[in-house]
Amino acid sequence: MKKSSKSRNGSKPATTPSPASPGPRATEAHPHALDERLAAGKALRERVARDAHAAWKRPANRFDPVALMQQSDPERLPELVPIRYGRMLASPFAFYRGSAAIMAADLAGTPASELRVQACGDCHLMNFGGFATPERNILFDINDFDETLPAPWEWDVKRLSASFVLAARSLNMKDSVGRDAAAAAARSYRKRLREFAEMHPLDVWYAQVTAEAVLDTLPAARRDLLAARLTKAQAGTGSELDFPKLAGVVGGRTAIRDAPPLIFHPEEARAPEFGAVLDQVFAAYRETLPDDRRVLLDRYRVVDAAIKVVGVGSVGRRCWIALLMSAGNAPLFLQFKEAVASVLEPHAGASAYAHHGRRVVEGQRLMQPASDVFLGWVTGPGGREFYVRQLRDAKIKPLVESFDEELLLLYAKICGWALARAHAKASEVAEIAGYLGSSDQFDEAMGDFAIAYADQAERDHAALKAAVRRGAVTVAQEAG
Numbered sequence: 001m002k003k004s005s006k007s008r009n010g011s012k013p014a015t016t017p018s019p020a021s022p023g024p025r026a027t028e029a030h031p032h033a034l035d036e037r038l039a040a041g042k043a044l045r046e047r048v049a050r051d052a053h054a055a056w057k058r059p060a061n062r063f064d065p066v067a068l069m070q071q072s073d074p075e076r077l078p079e080l081v082p083i084r085y086g087r088m089l090a091s092p093f094a095f096y097r098g099s100a101a102i103m104a105a106d107l108a109g110t111p112a113s114e115l116r117v118q119a120c121g122d123c124h125l126m127n128f129g130g131f132a133t134p135e136r137n138i139l140f141d142i143n144d145f146d147e148t149l150p151a152p153w154e155w156d157v158k159r160l161s162a163s164f165v166l167a168a169r170s171l172n173m174k175d176s177v178g179r180d181a182a183a184a185a186a187r188s189y190r191k192r193l194r195e196f197a198e199m200h201p202l203d204v205w206y207a208q209v210t211a212e213a214v215l216d217t218l219p220a221a222r223r224d225l226l227a228a229r230l231t232k233a234q235a236g237t238g239s240e241l242d243f244p245k246l247a248g249v250v251g252g253r254t255a256i257r258d259a260p261p262l263i264f265h266p267e268e269a270r271a272p273e274f275g276a277v278l279d280q281v282f283a284a285y286r287e288t289l290p291d292d293r294r295v296l297l298d299r300y301r302v303v304d305a306a307i308k309v310v311g312v313g314s315v316g317r318r319c320w321i322a323l324l325m326s327a328g329n330a331p332l333f334l335q336f337k338e339a340v341a342s343v344l345e346p347h348a349g350a351s352a353y354a355h356h357g358r359r360v361v362e363g364q365r366l367m368q369p370a371s372d373v374f375l376g377w378v379t380g381p382g383g384r385e386f387y388v389r390q391l392r393d394a395k396i397k398p399l400v401e402s403f404d405e406e407l408l409l410l411y412a413k414i415c416g417w418a419l420a421r422a423h424a425k426a427s428e429v430a431e432i433a434g435y436l437g438s439s440d441q442f443d444e445a446m447g448d449f450a451i452a453y454a455d456q457a458e459r460d461h462a463a464l465k466a467a468v469r470r471g472a473v474t475v476a477q478e479a480g
């Protein structure tokens with residue numbers, strides 16, 4: 001295993017870096033100066049009008065979207081790259097999910113108020129959902145932070161808004177439905193952000209979008225189905241549910257079952273020294289956990305690890321799942337997901353953290369109301385950086401393919417709410433609230449932007465299809 005400095009593997013850094021300041025006046029803000037901060041935000045409309053955010057026009061010298069995506073191919077496992085493009089080829093919505101780098105480059109040229117937050121960086125509607133807190137309560141929140149970085153707040157809202165138009169189109173809904181959902185997400189964000197701006201900092205810090213609060217937003221006819229999913233999610237840990245699907249007795253020992261090409265043991269996992277490498281990796285990862293979490297981790301032993309393909313944009317990045325067992329043979333699956341520079345960095349500036357696994361972890365802790373008890377980071381063999389979390393812990397994914405128009409609109413409002421809470425917890429947002437104001441001008445601008453950028457995503461998806469036809473991109477289509 002390649003040795004790293006302590007500041008790189010996160011065990012005991014000599015100095016602790018601080019995240020980049022989320023806003024130009026964040027450190028000057030006084031807790032009793034809410035009116036002044038709101039007024040300062042309102043004054044920014046003179047420089048960037050709220051309806052200016054409605055526009056999207058493809059620049060004449062815009063980059064080649066396929067070439068931009070291919071820039072990361074050499075960093076990925078070559079046998080998995082065709083799967084990545086196969087998943088993106090499925091639809092414009094699937095393409096959008098895997099093309100955060102493209103939109104980041106486009107957003108860098110759009111109007112912005114210059115107020116920054118700790119941004120998600122890949123804020124589309126499929127990166128929200130339910131998850132269990134350490135207390136086993138189910139919350140609704142953002143659940144993907146691979147691209148998190150301090151950046152303009154508008155970028156998250158715009159990516160979220162456009163995703164609703166593309167989702168609506170994938171469901172054969174009219175553009176008016178997608179536009180309404182996009183505007184609803186922005187409207188919910190604006191109204192909730194103002195509420196958070198007026199709250200005491202501790203109240204914001206402890207704020208949560210609970211399962212009960214989500215249920216309260218639904219019509220009575222919708223509640224029973226979601227309530228049943230919540231009950232199932234709370235019934236056991238993700239590892240208990242995953243174990244019979246992912247592992248069993250293989251060759252006389254407990255191990256992860258291969259299901260190529262999506263789950264497999266690479267050659268290095270079959271080498272005699274792999275066990276020692278795993279022990280070194282876990283020892284380094286353990287050092288990034290608080291003492292109480294180390295005690296918990298120590299009650300498990302590592303028995304196996306394999307590569308598991310996840311997501312769309314992440315396909316080809318090294319994503320390991322490790323199977324651990326307790327003395328009583330209770331399973332625990334941890335995910336070691338490769339972390340590289342955020343797609344926002346070329347446009348928003350470098351991370352304050354030298355280790356990208358730590359960048360993800362610290363951003364997640366800042367933005368989420370509660371995070372995975374096993375959340376940590378590590379440098380692996382070859383100097384590759386990873387962040388670590390449970391593979392699944394009572395996660396509830398949105399079943400977007402089953403949404404009707406009413407449910408899509410309701411979901412948009414909840415996503416806007418959760419995004420406002422995340423931005424407010426991690427950053428000073430009073431000036432943003434002042435900028436947005438009480439009218440629907442920004443909300444309607446987001447509806448227009450979402451339509452225009454969804455059209456751009458469809459053109460980029462068509463460019464990928466053309467690249468596949470001429471043999472410039474190889475794809476692998478998965479069964480089903």
